[in-house]
Structures are given as structure tokens and as C-alpha cells.
Amino acid sequence: FLKSDNFESLLIKDFVKKIAICNFEIEFNLTINKKKILKTSTNSQKDLKKKFEFRIKEVLGVEFVENSVDFIYNNKNVKFFGLIGLPTFNYPNTKNQFIFINNRVISDKSLNQIFKVGFRDFISHDRFPQFVVFIDCPKNEVDINVHPAKNEVRFKDLNMIKSLIISNLKKKILEVGHKSSLTNSSDAVKKFTKQPINQNLILKEENNLADHNNLRNNDTAGSNLENNLEQYPLGFAKSQFHKNYIISQTQDGIVIVDQHAAHERIVYEHLKDNFYKKSIKKQILLLPEIIELDKIIIDNLKEKLSLIETFGLKIEMFGKNSLIIREVPVILSNCNLKKLALDVIEEVLELDNSLEVENQINKVYSRIACHGSIRSGREMQIDEMNDLLRKMEITPHSGQCNHGRPTYIELNIDEIEKLFGRK
DSSP, X not given: OOOOHHHXXXXXXXXXXHHHHHTTTSOOEEEETTEEEEEOOOOOOSOHHHHHHHHHHHHHOHHHHHTEEEOOEEOSSOXXXXXXXXXXXXXXXXXXXXXXXXXXXXXXXXXXXXXXXXXXXXXXXXXXXOEEEEEEOOGGGEEOOSSTTSXXXXXXXXXXXXXXXXXXXXXXXXXXXXXXXXXHHHHHHXXXXXXXXXXXXXXXXXXXXXXXXXXXXXXXXXXXGGGGGGGOTTOEEEEEETTXXXXXXXXXXXXXXXXXXXXXXXXXXXXXXXXXXXXXXXXXXXXXXXXXOOHHHHHHHGGGHHHXXXXXXXXXXXXXXXXXXXXXXXXXXXXXXXXXXXHHHHHHHHOOTTSOHXXXXXXXXXXXXXXXXXXXXXXXXXXXXXXXXXXHHHSTTTTBOTTSOBSEEEEEHHHHHHHTTOO
């Protein structure tokens, strides 16, 4: 049953990594064919949390700790302890997911899926969260004799465990706010070249006084606000480039924002918040939009028009093969209503009745938000850019769009100065 030497060595390394993390107060070293594969050391610090983070840095790298947040929960029956990666610090597979139950190494796909569900609204379906989590519970609440290898478990009250994990995950992600993964910034810095481009730059003379005065006025208008950079983590907008990205100056460097992705998350959270509060503001259309569809689609849709109306769109039958849009949410009044309605209809028709209500709401509003957001290619004024940055700062989960992609990257001034050889 053995495979190649390299593959078996990889399995051994993965197993030793797991037990090294699980027993972070014990030193582990792994040598294969006289080559040191893994080396850890004991830490003299008394703080258990610092010892744990020190071991994570040794085994998974400093990057893992820098892009993670604490995951701690205590009650009389269950305790959680560990690190949860930021939504934008995701991975293409489940390799960087570690679960330990009562200090036992566990490899249980059903438990991994619970964490995946907790991140469902924040990362793409084909990406996976990174985490290291210890779960402690009374021994009579968990059965470890499910699998001969003892790496799968069954909880006496799985629904309670599932509910606690998901609720605490969402609470922690909410606390993170607009924070995004530092790896995006590191990747951006690597894309820059330090080699000078061997070209003669032709400098323009200041003949166009109008343009020059406009630039000077913009700088003056923002100078008073920029004295308060400490209060605004995303800084103040300086410019827009390629009609899609905003450059903002912060206290520690610059931020580059994807205007469409950022506004899409803002609209998405706004729509969901109004839905749950039952306070969706609608606008009656002076000129209702008529949509012609196949009779088969119309027949399948008749029973779901009331469901569509709960999302803020009032669509009615109009003849045998047509629908008419009468009301839409105010926040979407300026979008392409026909395309919006067709996308919502498609999403509703594809909804699986077995999906939980929250998942259905997320899927539909994710589709709707794309239509109500600032489009790529739209020119924005400085005050519009700053308004977007302020909304990002107060909107939950604005560090990533509805599909899990980052909405901004941050470049530290120290990193920028290194690129120019100043440090």
C-alpha cells in the first residue's frame, strides 16, 4: 500500500506537524534521509498563548500568525482556543486546517465542513479558510471510537457544537471589520521591480494652467482633513487610476481600493441589514419595465413572485409571456433593471428548497448587489472616493467582496522606501 518515497515523506511531515502543534510545549524535530525537515524548540515564556503562537510560527510560518485572529470561547461544557485566518487569507485546499479535540489530532471532514459553513458568506466556494483550533469538552460528550485510526469523532450534541462554532466564527469575523490579509500587500510589493527603466522621461511644462490649478485645489481641499489620518484607517483618496482603482494615503503608507468590489460588499451588507430589519426602502417606477420570457419559465416562476418581493423587487404577471417590474429597492434604482430582474429570476429558479433561509438570502442579495454597485470604468470625484472609504470603515466584512476577493491592499511606507533603496 506504500506509494513513492517522496509522497510517504510528505505524509510523515504532515503528521509530525500536527502533533507538534498539538503538543506545543514539547520540542519536535524531524529528519528524513539525513535532512532536517522540521525543527521546533521549547519556549521559556510562561504565557500559554505566546507559547502557542511561537510554535505556529515555527511550523506554519510567521505569515500565518500575522494574518490570523484569536479564536477563544469558554463555557462550562465547551472551550475553543486557537487562531482563525482572515477571510482573505484563504487556501485552495484544506491542508492548513487543524482541529484538535481534547488534545487529540483529528482529521474529520464533517468538522472541517462546519468551519467552511461559518466562512460561507466571506470566501469563494472553491477556497478554504485556514485555522488551528483546539476544542475541549467532557469525555462523555464525544465518542472517539468511530474509526480504527481514532481520527474521527462523533459528538453527543453535534448541533450545539456546530452552532457554537459558526456563531463564534461570525462574531469574530464581524470584529475584524474591514481588515484584509497582509499577504496581498506582500504579493503586490513583489510585483514591483527595483531595476531602473532605461528611458528618458519627457517632462511637460506647466502650459496647461487649468489642470495645474485643479490639482492644487484638490490638494488644498483635502489638506485639512488629512491632519486627522489617525481617525481614518483607510486614509484619504488622492487619485483614481484605470477608472477602477482608488489610491488613498494613510498614516502608515498607501491603500489601493478596488472600487467595484468594495462598493459591492457595502451594498450587499446594506440590503441584508434592511431585509432582516424589514425596512427595505422601495421606489415605485414611473415607467415600469416589461420583460418577455418563455412560457415555461413564466409557469415555473408564478409561485415564486411573492418570494422575489420579499427581496424588495415587486414583479407581476403581464399577459401570458411577460412580467412587469413595478418596484425596486431605492439603492438599486439607477441600475439596469431588466438585467437585474433576469439575474434575480435565474437565481430564484435555481434555489434548492433544502437550503437554509440565510443561505438563500445571501445567494440572491449577492447577485443583486453586483448590479447596485459602482461599476468598473466609472470616473469618480475625490469626495465620492472618500465617501466610499468612510463607508468601508463602518461596514462589516468590507475587507473582502461577496466572492471572497480582497477589496483593497495596503502598502506600508517602509516597504515603499525599500523599493527605492531608501532603507
